[in-house]
Structure formats: C-alpha cells, structure tokens
Amino acid sequence: MSPDTLPDLSVCAPAYNEREGIEAVVRDWMRVAAGFGRPVEIVITNDGSSDGTGELLDRLAAELKTLRIVHLARNGGYGRALGAAIAASRGRHVATIDSDGQFDLADAKNLLERAEKENWDLVTGYRVAKKDSLLRVFANHGQNLLVGILCGVRLRDSNCALKVARGDLLRDLRLESTGYPLPTEICVRFHARGLRIAEAPVAHRERPAGESKLRFLRTSWRMLVFLFYLRKRILLHRKGYLQSI
Numbered sequence: 001m002s003p004d005t006l007p008d009l010s011v012c013a014p015a016y017n018e019r020e021g022i023e024a025v026v027r028d029w030m031r032v033a034a035g036f037g038r039p040v041e042i043v044i045t046n047d048g049s050s051d052g053t054g055e056l057l058d059r060l061a062a063e064l065k066t067l068r069i070v071h072l073a074r075n076g077g078y079g080r081a082l083g084a085a086i087a088a089s090r091g092r093h094v095a096t097i098d099s100d101g102q103f104d105l106a107d108a109k110n111l112l113e114r115a116e117k118e119n120w121d122l123v124t125g126y127r128v129a130k131k132d133s134l135l136r137v138f139a140n141h142g143q144n145l146l147v148g149i150l151c152g153v154r155l156r157d158s159n160c161a162l163k164v165a166r167g168d169l170l171r172d173l174r175l176e177s178t179g180y181p182l183p184t185e186i187c188v189r190f191h192a193r194g195l196r197i198a199e200a201p202v203a204h205r206e207r208p209a210g211e212s213k214l215r216f217l218r219t220s221w222r223m224l225v226f227l228f229y230l231r232k233r234i235l236l237h238r239k240g241y242l243q244s245i
Contacts, residue, residue, distance in 0.1 A: 005039050006039070006090050006091070006092070007038075007039040007040055007041040007066075007090060007091040007092070008036075008038040008039050008040065008091060008092050008093065009033075009036065009038065009039075009040045009041075009091045009092070009093050009094070009095055009108070009112055009164075010040075010041050010042075010043055010089035010090060010091030010093070010094045010095070010167065011029060011033065011040060011041070011042045011043065011094075011095045011097060011105065011108065012043045012044075012045075012082060012085035012086050012089050012094055012095065012096050012097070013042075013043075013044050013045070013082070013085060013096070013097050013098060013099040014044070014045050014047050014078055014081030014082045014084075014085065014098075014099060015044050015045065015046055015047060015049065015053055015057065015081070015099040016046075016047040016048070016049055016053070016075060016078075016081065017049045017050060017051045017053055018049070018053050018099055018100065019049070019051045019052045019053045019056055021100065021101055022053060022056060022057065022099060023056060023060060024101070025099055025100070025101045026042070026044070026057075026060055026064070026067065028101075028105070029042055029105045030042070030064055030066070030067070032104075032105040032106050032109075033066070033105065035106075035109075036109055039066075040066065040091075041066045041067075041068060041089070041090065041091060042064075042066060042067045042068070043068045043069075043070065043085045043088050043089050044057055044067070044068075044069055044070070044085060044099060045069075045070040045071075045072060045081040045082065045084045045085040045088075046069060046070070046071045046072065046081075047072050047075050047076060047077070047078075047080070047081035048072050048073060048074040048075035048076065049075075054069075054071055057069045068088065070084050070085055070088050072084060076178060077178035077179045078178075078179055078180050078182065079175070079177035079178045079179050079180065079181065079182035079185070080178040082096060082182055083175045083182065086170055086171060086175070087171060089167060089171065090167075091167045092166070092167050093112055093115065093116075093164055093165065093166060093167055094164070094165055094166075094167045094170050094171075095108040095111070095112065095162070095163065095164045096161060096162065096163050096165075096183065096186070097161055097162050098161045098162075101205070102204060102205055102206070103125075103161065103162045103202065103203070103204065103205075104202070104203050104205070107125060107162060107200075107202040107203060108162060108164055110200060110202075111123040111124075111125060111162070111163070111164035111200055111202070112164045114198065114200055115164050115165075115166070115198075118198065119196070120196050120197065120198045121165065121166050121169055121190060121195040121196045121197065122163060122164070122165040122166070122169075122170075122186070122187070122190045122195060122196070122197045122198070123163065123164050123165075123197075123198045123199070123200055124155065124157070124158070124160060124162075124163040124183075124186075124187055124197065124198075124199055124200075125157065125160045125161075125162040125163060125199070125200060125201070125202035126155070126156040126157035126160055126199050126200070126201055126202065127157055127160055127202060127203075127204035128201045128202065128203060128204065129204065139220060140157065140159065143158070143159060143184070143220075143223060144156060144157065144158055146224070146227055147184060147187070147188065147227065150227050150228065150230070150231040151188045151191070151192075151227065151230055151231055151234060152191065152234075153187050153188055153191045153197075155187060155197075155199060156199055157199070158183065158184045158187045158188075159180070159181070159183045159184045159223075160183060160202065161183050162202050163183065163186065163187075165186070165190070169190070169193075169195060170186070173186065173189050173190075174189075174244070175189075177226055179219065179222055179226075180219050180222070180223065181222065181223045181226040181227070184223070184226075184227070185226070185230065188230050188234075189230075189245055192234050192237065192245040193244075193245060233245055
C-alpha cells in the first residue's frame, strides 16, 4: 500500500505493557493482512506503557510500512487508547481487536466480507468457546442480559473486542468510555442511531504471553455504572433533550 492509498480496512488496537508478546502478534497480523487481497493498515495506540512497548512498536513501524503507532504520554485506559487508534484510522472499514493475541485477525476478514455483502454497518463477533475463567464467562452472560434490558441491544457478546464497522460511522461516534466497556458502547451507540448490526462467530484463544490488565470486580462495577449512564443518554435523546447519542 502506497502512502497515498487509503486502506480498505484499518485494524485498530490498544497496547499497554505488552512488550513480551506484541511483536509476535503484530507480525502475525501483518502475515494475515497480506492475504486479505486489499489495502490494510494497522493502527496501535501505545497507552503510556512503561516496559518498552512504545519503543518496540516504533522499531516495528520503521520496518513495516503499513503499521502506524499513536503514543499516549500517560496510561489512559483501554477505551481511551482504542478510541485514539480509531480516531487516527483512515480505512473505509475499521476492525477493532485486542493486542494480546487472543483473537485471530483472519476472523476480521470474514466479518468485513459479511458487512460488505449484506450491507451491515457493524458486524460484531461473538466468542465461541471463550477461553476464560468460569466466573468471567458467567459474568459476560449476565452483562449481555443487562445490555439488553437497559439499552435494548440484544446481542450474544456485546463486549467482544473483535468487530468490523463502517469507518465513517465509527469515527463519528462520541465514544466516552475510557475502560473496558468501550466495545459494548460501540454496539449501544450504533443501535441507538438506528444503524444495522449483525453478529458472527469468532475464535477465542488463551493469551500467549504477558498478563491480563483486567481486574474483575472493578471492571464489572464500572461496566454496570456505564450501562446506566448510556441508558440515561438514550432516554434523553428519545425525549429530544440530546441531539445525538
């Protein structure tokens, strides 16, 4: 892809203290993206890492010309970092994904092709055989029920990180979550705007290196608070007090 060619797909991801595994993940993404048969860029936000992740990503970007790095001076959280990557993206479609290697970028090709063929605005993955603790699997089911009850979005896995959306629509969203609720926020805001959403199965695997930054109780509480916040905004929008959701 030449510097003057806008990509068909931007792959966007946050990275915080992922030095141990990020190079293998990026090189795997590059290998997979080369088989897409279309221009693909990868945009990664270094979220104020303190372990050398930023320097490693810069070195990779100097070698891999379709890799672009956004640097945040301080750690701002998963949602803020992913939002920064989305804002910096240029693709006609945008794929969001985690940088810890738990998702296969090849699944993004399937989501993209379905979005194009069936004219969906957002195709969100749902994790088949989620590789996580029973507690987190159970909590994920509970969260999906709450998203349906509070926000009217009936999905199997709203907080799955792997999604493909129309780039112009995604970049136009006012994303507010600074933490892990961001994938759910994307689904809720697309639904509240009357945009078309579909689901498709994606693989999920164990993290190959490093450790998760997610803290279960704190993350669960923040998700609950944020869902009530989104519900309030949706109701205010429906009553005409807010121009957009």
